[in-house]
Amino acid sequence: MSENGLVRLEGVSVSYGTFHALRPLDLTIGHGDFLAILGPSGCGKTTLLRAIGGFQRPTSGRILIDGQDVTALGPEKRPSNTVFQGYGLFPHLNVRQNIGYGLRIAGRGRPDIAREVEHIAALVRLQEYLDRPIDKLSGGQRQRVALARALVMRPKVLLLDEPLAALDLKLRQTMQEELRRIHREIGGTFVFVTHDQSEALSLATRIAVMNEGHLVQIGSPEEIYQRPKSRFVATFLGEANVLAATRRAGHVTLAAGGSFTSRGADGDIAIAVRPEVIKIAPSPGAAGLTLRGRVRDRVYLGSHLRYEIGLADGGRLVAAADTADRRNLPAPGEEITVGWAHDAQVLLDT
Amino acid sequence: MKASRRPDGLVIRDGAMRIRGQWSVAWMMTPVAIIFTLLFILPSLNYFVLSFWRVAAFRVVPDFSFANYARALGQHLPVLLYTFKLALLTAVTTTVLGFLLAYVIRFRAGRLAPFLLLVTLLTLFGGYLMKVYAWKTILGNEGVINTALLGLGLIDQPITSLFYSPGAVVVTLVHFLLPFAVLPIFSSLRGVEEAEIESARDLGASGWRVVSDILVPRCQTGILAAFSLCFLAAVGDYVTPAIVGGTISMFGRIIESQFGQAFNAPLGAALSFVMLFASALVLITAGLLLRLWRPR
Known part of the structure; x- marks a missing residue:
């Protein structure tokens, strides 16, 4: 079963008339995954999550959870539970009643419900708030209630729609740690939607990047960051320099100068280089590829120095140099050489 | 007199302002109160009293009867x-x-x-x-x-x-x-x-x-x-x-x-x-x- 994944989407698409919110896509989510669906607003990520949860009927395709075809089932019949962006807590019930609501509908006995609620409240650290009304809770506490209310149902897959978006920065960091801890402790399968790339990188074990209704790349945070397939992924996750180049007979020449060998079809291509892999004035032989440029700007950012370098073709290159490197600190206006290792650059599909 | 700062930034002096506030509420309520008293409470009381009276020879006569x-x-x-x-x-x-x-x-x-x-x-x-x-x-x-x-x-x-x-x-x-x-x-x-x-x-x-x-x-x-x-x-x-x-x-x-x-x-x-x-x-x-x- 686990080879086939816990959740499988086959050719799932969603359109409203002529607008395609979600292009047909296949996606497999494994047991124990903590998957982030990442993309800019309007990319279809929430539509995808709602399709898995049963709130959005797909226009085409099938959705399977644990081998069962749930495409035609409503949310009340799916083995998934959702934490909504606005939490959707019931203000006429207190914390305990909110958390126990699903169990009561399932027809579980009172002592049973009480025990489960206490157990889950301990997990999300809400024990002291169980008898409070919802309007007497802070944002972070409401978030925990929403989480507990979904987790108490022991869902096969927990869906979270922008779970931390409504919280302030400090609280968001705390809740990130909490989510990681809870995922570790109960070992479930979590899928969350976010537009925040740092949140996706720090929380997820896998990231699915979406753009304009397409699933553009899926992989571990390292893969997505280090081996982006497209210009979109390279620039959406972290900062990247995308440089134009041309390939002729296995020989790639950058528009800004410099060349290397790479097999593939002839034509215009693009390569991506992360700022932190670029070396300022590399020692001979340390870099597989070097370029000449002029320093336009230098900003001190504490952990690193951010250089903006003008290239020969008029392009711009951003490099992050270690502040611990006291060797040389080229100033704006200076002509310098920059370079990087062959394996630090990525050839982009588009 | 204590001064307190409200969330909207207005500084209100306790006492004088509060009393003035109560008076303005009273003023605003007055027309409604008059209409309500004249057109509802008084007629209702009138009919409540009337409900214990009786009719004798096509005339309403005071009484206290259930x-x-x-x-x-x-x-x-x-x-x-x-x-x-x-x-x-x-x-x-x-x-x-x-x-x-x-x-x-x-x-x-x-x-x-x-x-x-x-x-x-x-x-x-x-x-x-x-x-x-x-x-x-x-x-x-x-x-x-x-x-x-x-x-x-x-x-x-x-x-x-x-x-x-x-x-x-x-x-x-x-x-x-x-x-x-x-x-x-x-x-x-x-x-x-x-x-x-x-x-x-x-x-x-x-x-x-x-x-x-x-x-x-x-x-x-x-x-x-x-x-x-x-x-x-x-x-x-x-x-x-x-x-x-x-x-x-x-x-x-x-x-x-x-x-x-x-x-x-x-x-x-x-x-x-x-x-x-x-x-x-x-x-x-x-x-x-x-x-x-x-x-x-």
């Missing part, structure tokens, strides 16, 4: 119960229909919502008598239904019981009162977020459980307001029964006749107070029932 109340609760009790039955049926039907319409406008109509709300409001401009006569042209002896059935040869005589019946009273009142039920319920439903409904569904609630566990408790005030408005309007109405009810007797018609043909204002007053108290009882019961309505 005879009027005895008659109201004795001779006229069956009509009172019948009236309450019809009014309850009307109020419950209208509240349920109003709830459905308000739900559709709030959650299902999408971009059509403002339009539907406008239409609901527009029907209020139709006027009361116009609706009564509209139903006459539908249900009456020469109405649309009877004419059609006669024309098709399905019946030989017009069905009189379509109109001039308790059913026609309820239908007419429901039609007239529906906007009064929709508006308060809609305004409470506006406070319910879609995510609450989706969460309930996500946690396994069926459509009916969403209504009973989430929507009804969340709309208590709106539902009670809708029910009260409809019940009071229906229970006190004497025009509709007179026009579309045929021979049926409603409490309002009896009260009206005491002040008219029967010339027995004291009995009319007693009947009015009986109805007032009975209505209050119904509304209090309805409020308590709603408050007790908790998800099991």
Whole structure:
């Protein structure tokens, strides 16, 4: 079963008339995954999550959870539970009643419900708030209630729609740690939607990047960051320099100068280089590829120095140099050489 | 004197300002208070006193007797119960229909919502008598239904019981009162977020459980307001029964006749107070029932 994944989407698409919110896509989510669906607003990520949860009927395709075809089932019949962006807590019930609501509908006995609620409240650290009304809770506490209310149902897959978006920065960091801890402790399968790339990188074990209704790349945070397939992924996750180049007979020449060998079809291509892999004035032989440029700007950012370098073709290159490197600190206006290792650059599909 | 800073940044000096504030509230309330006292409290007291008087030789004479109340609760009790039955049926039907319409406008109509709300409001401009006569042209002896059935040869005589019946009273009142039920319920439903409904569904609630566990408790005030408005309007109405009810007797018609043909204002007053108290009882019961309505 686990080879086939816990959740499988086959050719799932969603359109409203002529607008395609979600292009047909296949996606497999494994047991124990903590998957982030990442993309800019309007990319279809929430539509995808709602399709898995049963709130959005797909226009085409099938959705399977644990081998069962749930495409035609409503949310009340799916083995998934959702934490909504606005939490959707019931203000006429207190914390305990909110958390126990699903169990009561399932027809579980009172002592049973009480025990489960206490157990889950301990997990999300809400024990002291169980008898409070919802309007007497802070944002972070409401978030925990929403989480507990979904987790108490022991869902096969927990869906979270922008779970931390409504919280302030400090609280968001705390809740990130909490989510990681809870995922570790109960070992479930979590899928969350976010537009925040740092949140996706720090929380997820896998990231699915979406753009304009397409699933553009899926992989571990390292893969997505280090081996982006497209210009979109390279620039959406972290900062990247995308440089134009041309390939002729296995020989790639950058528009800004410099060349290397790479097999593939002839034509215009693009390569991506992360700022932190670029070396300022590399020692001979340390870099597989070097370029000449002029320093336009230098900003001190504490952990690193951010250089903006003008290239020969008029392009711009951003490099992050270690502040611990006291060797040389080229100033704006200076002509310098920059370079990087062959394996630090990525050839982009588009 | 202490100065305190309000969240909006205004600095208010305790004491002077607060007293001035209370006075301005008093001033604003004055016109309403005067109107309410002159047009409701004083006449009510007048009729309350009158309800203990009696009529002798076509003259109202002061007395202190419970005879009027005895008659109201004795001779006229069956009509009172019948009236309450019809009014309850009307109020419950209208509240349920109003709830459905308000739900559709709030959650299902999408971009059509403002339009539907406008239409609901527009029907209020139709006027009361116009609706009564509209139903006459539908249900009456020469109405649309009877004419059609006669024309098709399905019946030989017009069905009189379509109109001039308790059913026609309820239908007419429901039609007239529906906007009064929709508006308060809609305004409470506006406070319910879609995510609450989706969460309930996500946690396994069926459509009916969403209504009973989430929507009804969340709309208590709106539902009670809708029910009260409809019940009071229906229970006190004497025009509709007179026009579309045929021979049926409603409490309002009896009260009206005491002040008219029967010339027995004291009995009319007693009947009015009986109805007032009975209505209050119904509304209090309805409020308590709603408050007790908790998800099991």
